[in-house]
Every structure is written in structure tokens, then in C-alpha cells.
Amino acid sequence: RSPMYYKQYFAKGSDAHFHPMMNTPGDTDLMYLAARLRAAQARGDSRVNVPPSLLARRGELESDERERPARVKAWVDELAQNLQGERVFILAPAQLIYDVAKPALAEGKKCNFASNSSVTAGTGGKGFNMPDDWQQVVDDFLNFGRENYGYFYSFSEQCGMHVQCEHGRLHLTPWSIPLILDAETRELLPREGRQKGRAAFFDVSMNGAWGGLITGDSVEIDWSECPCGRTTAHLSDNITRFGVEQGGSDKISCTATPEAHDDAMDFLTSF
Numbered sequence: 001r002s003p004m005y006y007k008q009y010f011a012k013g014s015d016a017h018f019h020p021m022m023n024t025p026g027d028t029d030l031m032y033l034a035a036r037l038r039a040a041q042a043r044g045d046s047r048v049n050v051p052p053s054l055l056a057r058r059g060e061l062e063s064d065e066r067e068r069p070a071r072v073k074a075w076v077d078e079l080a081q082n083l084q085g086e087r088v089f090i091l092a093p094a095q096l097i098y099d100v101a102k103p104a105l106a107e108g109k110k111c112n113f114a115s116n117s118s119v120t121a122g123t124g125g126k127g128f129n130m131p132d133d134w135q136q137v138v139d140d141f142l143n144f145g146r147e148n149y150g151y152f153y154s155f156s157e158q159c160g161m162h163v164q165c166e167h168g169r170l171h172l173t174p175w176s177i178p179l180i181l182d183a184e185t186r187e188l189l190p191r192e193g194r195q196k197g198r199a200a201f202f203d204v205s206m207n208g209a210w211g212g213l214i215t216g217d218s219v220e221i222d223w224s225e226c227p228c229g230r231t232t233a234h235l236s237d238n239i240t241r242f243g244v245e246q247g248g249s250d251k252i253s254c255t256a257t258p259e260a261h262d263d264a265m266d267f268l269t270s271f
Contacts, residue, residue: 003020003026006018006091010089019075019078019079019083021071021072021075021092021096021100022071023071029054029057030057030060030061032050032054033050033054033055033057033058033061034061036048036049036050037058037061072099072100072103075100076100076103076104076109077109079111080104080109080110080111080112083111083113084111084112084113085112085113085114086113086114086117087113087114087116087117088113088114088117088118089117089118089119089120090117090118090119090120090121090142091119091120091121092119092121092122093121093122094121094122094123094130094134094135094138094151095122095130097119097121097138097141097142098130098134098137098138100141101137101138101140101141101142102137104141105137105140105141109141110140110141110142110143111141111142111143111144112143113142113143113144115144117144117148118148118149118150119142119148119149119150120149120150120151120152121138121149121150121151121152122151122152122153122154123151123152123153123164123170123237123239150163150164151163151164151170151237152164152170153170153235153237153239155213155215157213158176158201158203158206158211158213159173159175159203159205159206160173160175160176160203160205161173162176162235164237165226165228165230165234166228167226167227167228168236168237169222169226169228169234169235169236169237170234170235170236170237170239171226171230171232171233171234172232172233172234172235173232174232175203175204175205176201176202176203176204177201177202177203177204178199178200178201178221178233179200179201179202180195180196180197180198180199180200180219180221181197181198181199181200181214182197182198183197183198183218183242186198186214191223192223193222193223193224194220194221194222194223194224195220195221195223196218196219196220196221197218197219198214198215198216198217198218198219198242199214199215199217199218199219199221199235199239200212200213200214200215201213201215216241216242217239217240217241217242218239218240218241218242219235219236219239220235220236220238221233221234221235222234222235222236
């Protein structure tokens with residue numbers, strides 16, 4: 001739902017000031033189908049427990065994937081040609097910006113925005129193993145200084161963004177209760193000092209769905225006060241996926257799966 005508000009408030013409702021890469025409304029049924037298919041693939045199982053009428057829409061997902069390269073190219077042309085000299089605000093996952101920037105630079109394309117432009121990028125590769133030079137590639141494409149950058153950590157299943165401070169720490173929102181689990185046993189780690197494990201959260205602001213979630217993210221949390229003065233617990237920006245660390249893909253993806261919610265429910269109701 002959030003892009004609707006980006007257009008309404010950031011672009012003042014104007015198509016002339018709103019430039020999404022995928023200019024189509026989100027479809028929750030297709031998102032649910034995609035999550036089910038991804039979960040089945042991760043299990044190595046061809047069975048997908050969805051109604052036949054929904055499974056029949058699988059071709060729409062395949063069509064979106066076929067059209068993606070052409071949409072990416074058109075979006076790059078929009079950024080690099082039509083928005084030269086304009087003040088822009090870009091909001092996207094870091095991995096998506098990198099995927100756009102790499103081929104664009106190979107074609108000799110880069111942006112030339114106004115100096116007071118800014119980019120807010122989601123940290124982590126979301127299941128992709130980001131190369132060491134990914135930030136330099138993004139810098140070269142966007143073509144402005146890193147003082148224009150802001151980073152955040154978030155996921156579609158919960159509300160708000162955990163924003164990075166000037167000391168490079170990602171501060172958790174006050175309404176998000178972190179529960180960092182041992183990577184092997186899923187036992188709750190102490191809520192003190194620095195701990196590293198699997199990130200789980202309970203979002204007390206949610207009232208339309210269960211607020212608990214166990215992620216596939218390996219994080220390092222610090223419960224002590226940050227030098228920036230903010231008092232919430234904070235994470236290192238070096239966030240990786242357990243599946244990537246193990247040479248594969250994690251079953252729990254950015255798009256919610258029924259299995260992820262089941263795991264969260266089992267854990268959070270066990271106390």
C-alpha cells in the first residue's frame with residue numbers, strides 16, 4: 001500500500017513527479033501466490049496449496065518477469081535522461097538499485113540530478129550475495145556524494161523503517177520489540193550487550209494482522225546507548241541472510257510466507 005502514499009504526499013498526486021519502476025497496482029492475491037510458490041520451491045516440493053483459480057494466475061507472474069528487463073531499461077532512461085538537473089528523492093532496496101546501476105554503467109549511462117537530491121536505500125541483499133563493490137557501483141550511477149544517502153532496515157510484514165544514524169547504526173522503531181535468537185537452537189539471547197543471531201520482532205503497532213515475525217536475517221544488535229544519543233536498541237548495517245551465508249537461499253523471504261508466520265506464532269506464544 002505504501003507507494004500510494006508516496007505518490008500522494010511526496011509527488012503531490014502528480015504523475016509528472018512520480019516515477020515508479022513498476023507502474024502497476026500491487027495485487028495481494030499474486031503476492032500470496034508468489035510466496036506459496038517460493039516456499040514450495042525452497043522445500044523442493046512441486047505441491048502448492050492454493051485454490052485452482054489462484055494457481056491459474058501463475059502466468060501473470062511469469063509475464064511480469066518477462067517484462068521486467070524492458071521496464072528496468074525504461075526506468076534507467078527516465079532517471080538518466082529525463083530527470084537531468086531535477087531534485088529527486090529515490091526510495092528502493094539497495095539490491096534493486098545495484099541491479100539497475102550495474103548494466104546502466106556498462107552502457108555508459110549515469111544520472112545527473114540536482115545536488116540537493118537524496119536516496120534512501122534498504123540495507124541487506126534480501127537473499128542476494130551483494131558484491132564488495134556494490135556501493136561504489138551505486139555511487140557511480142547515481143553520481144552524487146554519499147552525504148545524500150540514507151539507509152534503513154525494514155520488511156514488508158511490519159510497520160516502519162529502522163533508520164541508520166550518523167554512526168552507522170540502524171535504530172529500531174520504539175514500537176518494534178526485538179527478539180534475537182540463537183542461530184542454531186532459536187533460544188532467546190540475552191537482552192544486553194552485543195549479541196548476534198537470527199532477528200525476530202514483535203510489532204505492537206499492528207492491529208490488522210499478527211505482529212510477530214521470525215526473519216531469515218543474521219544481525220548484530222547492541223542494547224547499550226548509541227553515541228548518537230538515541231536510546232533505542234540498534235543493529236549493525238552488516239545484515240546478511242542465513243541462506244546466503246550457507247551458500248543457498250533462505251526459506252523465509254522478504255515477502256511473507258505462511259511458514260514464516262507459523263514459526264513466529266509458535267515461538268512468540270510459547271512463553
